[in-house]
Amino acid sequence: MQLQYKVLNPKLGSEFPLPAYATTGSAGLDLRAMVEQRLQIEPGQTVLIPTGLAIHIADPGYAGLVLPRSGLGHKHGIVLGNLVGLIDSDYQGELMVSCWNRGHATFALEPGERLAQLVIVPVMQVTLEQVEEFEASHRGSGGFGHSGRQ
C-alpha cells in the first residue's frame, strides 16, 4: 500500500532521515522528535512532541497506531500519555506524540531522536444494527476472569 506523507519540518530529509522501515520485517516506522533543542522531561511530566510529519491514509479500511518504542519504555519509562495513539484515515495534520515520562529520572529528549513508532493496521468500519436480544453464545456475558486463571 502506498502511504502519502508530507514533510512539515525541513530538517526531516536533511539533518534527520525520512521515515523508513528499519529492516525488511519491521512493522513500525519510527517517528522522530522534531524539537528545536534538547528537552528535559521530568518524571511524571507529559509533553506533546511534533514529529514534523503528516500522513494521509485516505482509505477508511486502515488506521495508524502510534506505539511506544520498547527500549525507551522499558529502560527509561518513556511511553505515551495516551498509551496508544490512533490516527484516523482522514487526519491530515501533523503527527504528534504525547510523551510521558512515567519513570523516576529526568529524560533528555534529543532533537531528531526516534521517540515512537507508527504502525498501519487494517480496520473495519461497521454498520450498526440495534437489537433487543443477541443470539445466545457459549460465553454469554461472562468476562473479567470468568473462566478462571489456569
Ligand SMILES: O=c1ccn([C@H]2C[C@H](O)[C@@H](COP(=O)(O)OP(=O)(O)OP(=O)(O)O)O2)c(=O)[nH]1
Ligand atoms: O497520538 C496521537 C493521537 C492522535 N493524533 C491525531 C490523529 C488523530 O486522527 C487525531 C484525533 O485523535 P483522537 O480521535 O484519538 O483524539 P480526540 O481527542 O478524540 O480528538 P478529535 O476530537 O479531534 O477526534 O489526532 C496524533 O497525532 N497523535
Ligand SMILES: [Mg+2]
Ligand atoms: Mg476522536
